[in-house]
Amino acid sequence: MSKMIFINLPVTDLDASTRFYKALGASRNPQFSNENAACMMLCDTIGVMILTHGYYRTFTSRTIADARATSQMLLALTVEARADVDRLVGAGVTAGGRADPNPPQDHGFMWSRSVEDPDGHVWEIFWMDPAAAAGDTTGVDA
Template sequence: MTKMIFVNLPVRDLNAAEAFYTALGGNKNPRFSDDRSRCMMLSDAIGVMLMTHDRYGDFTTRTIGDAREKSYALLALSVDSRNGVGETLAKVTAAGGRADPTPPQDHGFMLSRSAEDPDGNIWEIMWMDPAVAAGDGPVG
């Protein structure tokens, strides 16, 4: 079986979070979604579990932090083309995200911009030249 990763995030507004992650390219998995959580699959191996604060509290006794005030993680998601970075950023911004909470980076062989979801989590949307990613091209 392919290894999978699930990013579990507490959210204040489940519907707003679902709209953002749909725009990011996610598809809701209804089998693991209910009135307190949404499973948004970004690929066959990458899932984002969006949970209301009360549901998230079922998994931890720790205080839920506010990602709009403190950084807990920087998450990155690749897209298939250089143009896809801007296209994806436009979609998530239209769905309630905030564009470029961190500075854009363009290194020629790699481009990244960021989007903040409605709860303050930052996603880098990035493209890397496939030749560089495969180790065949020069870096920089």
């Protein structure tokens, strides 16, 4: 079995967050979803568990942070083409997110923008030239 990762995020409005993650291309796995949680699969091995605050609190005694006021992590998601970065950020905004809480970054061989979900969790959407990622910088401004 391949390793999987599940990112658990507290959310204030489960329906709004479900719409946002669907706009980013995730599919809802009904097997692990109910009125308190939705399992949003970005691919076969990456899931985002969006949990109501009440349900999230059953897993931790720590205070739930306000993701708009503090930064605990930056989540990064790759896309296959440079144009997909802008398309996905736009789809996230249409679904209730906020574009570019962090400045876009253009390194020539890599383009990234960020989108904030309805609760303030920041996702960096980025594309990297596969040849540059493999170390072939022929024709790439370094």
